Amino acid sequence: MGLILKTLADNPATIIIDALDELRADRRHEIFEYLDQIVKQSPNVVKVLLTSRNDGDIVCRLDTTPNVYISAQENRGDIERFIDAELDKAITQKRLLRGHVSADVQRQITFELNHRADGMFRWVSLQIQNLCDPQRMKLEEDVLHELRHLPQSLSDLYKIAFDQICQLGPWSYEMAMGALQLLLVAGRPIAWPEILHILQVSHSIIQRPISREELLDITCNFIDDDGKQECPRFAHQSVREYLETRPDFANAEANVAYMCLRQIAAPNEANTSDFQYPTLYLCDHLAATVPEQRVRHLWWTS
Template sequence: MDVKRGNPLAAPFDYFYYGDSKVGRAQADADEIVQYLTKQLAIVDKEKREIREQVLLEYERRAAEAKLDGLEVPKPRCSDCAGLIQDVLESNPAAIVVDGVDEVAESRRHELLMSLVRIRDETLSVIKILLSSRECSNIFAHLSNADRLRVHEDDTQQDMELYVRHRVSTVIANRNLLDVDVPEDLQKDLVSFLVDLAGEMFLWVNLQIERFCELKSKASILDALRHDSKATTAAISQLYSGILGRISRTDPMAYAIATMAFSWLMCMREPLSLEAFLAAVSTSNSDAPLELTMPELLRICSNLIVLDSKLDTLRFAHSSLKEFLEEIGFSKSTTNSVVAMCCLDSCINDLPGDVKTELRPEK
């Protein structure tokens, strides 16, 4: 990517990472991914708004058909985008990277993989494609002739050690861990504990550190280190459960706000701006609208959701949180019902003044 930025004549580099997905979906959308890749390749000059001719002609054709039928311009599907990408790259080599393929719904994952294979095999120029995924036999079955490179825990060990030392030193410097100087031996114990058990899970480190920061004494931290000495990253669900349990016990209102925020993220079909998301959550939990700020919402949710400044919206800190929420009852039907009731309440309570009151249902 650095080479591409420094040399506009370099081969196109097309990428999609799961954080780009329209935030809140339980799973990434196959069409959306290939649309995103097509968009990157279609733009010749962003400042001049110059679009490649092949893509522009296809849009104009679709727009003309839609106007004739009195419909909106339909978005291209996977196969449509694959054809456009082939046209664009007919005489241009390119590299395409897609991260988190396992996050695509299994029922439609084959469409994404078949489109990428088609681009690789049928485009006249050289196309290199890199996909990342957790272990998934379904994906391997579609890519039987692809080269595989497995990232083991040892491959990330050095990065993990640097990250752990940085996080521990940061919370100590900011006085988030205890209110006094933290003894050097305790610092070493914390670093060793986190490095030994983190595996490849950086989020696990963050959640553990946040839990340690809630403890009030050195003795409490040492006791937690001893009791968790057999913990593994598989216990991240227990961390999620513990965080939500603490919120529920100590602040029921905060728990209601957090669960509403999670529900919105689980079922959104389009990304909401930060302002819209705050408004949605603020009007969902009490008779009188709350005046939440973004820092308050992130703190209430214990940073299980994060701010995506690139997309101007919020998303889950990790896909494992969505999987955990689904396991404890945040199903599609449940979250859709919660959000639908919120929308109905807003429509009923915020009707324009010129609407006759007879239309208002009795409460």
């Protein structure tokens, strides 16, 4: 706080805190106390911009502070444009009912998504992904039935998306799980070429380079890529929160340690000499495991 106040001595500033609700509930009051002190003690103008879900303790605390509140209703126009654009793209790319969607069904989809989005862009993306499931959505009537039973929570939608991963072929499933576990516990961002190589060498049946497009496809919208990023990342913080609740990821540290060992043991290739993640972080992943996991995974004691 002292450093911030020192900076404010010469300059006005805006402090931006995104996703305050992601902070542990028992620590949030500390942030508010610090912000109160900064605003009161600052010799210059200081503004604070917070984004958060409407968690009860946060709403209650902000009610006692002068603020300008922007609700989901204020970004309704943005949500509407986003829904139109994403739905048009799904139809144009023939992901939704192979592109054969009547104007009436398109209107009904647009209406339901607008009516229930509550300002959540991520919710819209997952709903459209759900409606585009080629295994379940064969007829317009299937889509209309799904519209009447749209899951409201992100957790329910993530379960649907994760079930799609579970229905993949065995090696697609293993590769997708490996990627998600690696992103979940990685000690630092890992560049695309390196993460693809780690996944390839840790799955012996894969004898060719894995492409970025293949990985994005099999991870079913859990991983984000806009074509400009050097490193893959989860599509949203709520993805990490969801995966952390699943028992499938209880052994993520041990599995990632195994991937690191496979990468270290793999023959050196000219184009992989700069891939340093396994060497630098293997010990961290091993330290995060428990003895039972090490015994069960005999690969590092043999």
